[in-house]
Amino acid sequence: MARDKRFAEVKKLLESHGWTLTRINGSHHIFTKPGRPNVIIPVHRGKVKPAYARQAQKIIEEHGQDD
Numbered sequence: 001m002a003r004d005k006r007f008a009e010v011k012k013l014l015e016s017h018g019w020t021l022t023r024i025n026g027s028h029h030i031f032t033k034p035g036r037p038n039v040i041i042p043v044h045r046g047k048v049k050p051a052y053a054r055q056a057q058k059i060i061e062e063h064g065q066d067d
Contacts, residue, residue: 004047
C-alpha cells in the first residue's frame with residue numbers, strides 16, 4: 001500500500017506551479033489559481049493521502065503548463 005505524503009511536499013509542488021493556499025476550512029486546505037479549478041487537499045497530522053497527492057499531480061499536468 002502506498003504511504004501518505006507530507007503536506008509540505010504537496011504544498012511546495014502546487015505553489016511551484018502557481019497555485020496559492022487561499023484558505024483553510026477545518027482539515028481542508030484550498031489552493032486556487034486564476035482560471036483553474038480549485039485544488040482541495042485534506043490534511044491530517046501533516047500528511048496527505050496518496051490519492052490526493054495524485055489528484056494534485058494530475059491537475060498540474062492537465063492545467064499547469066498552459067499559462
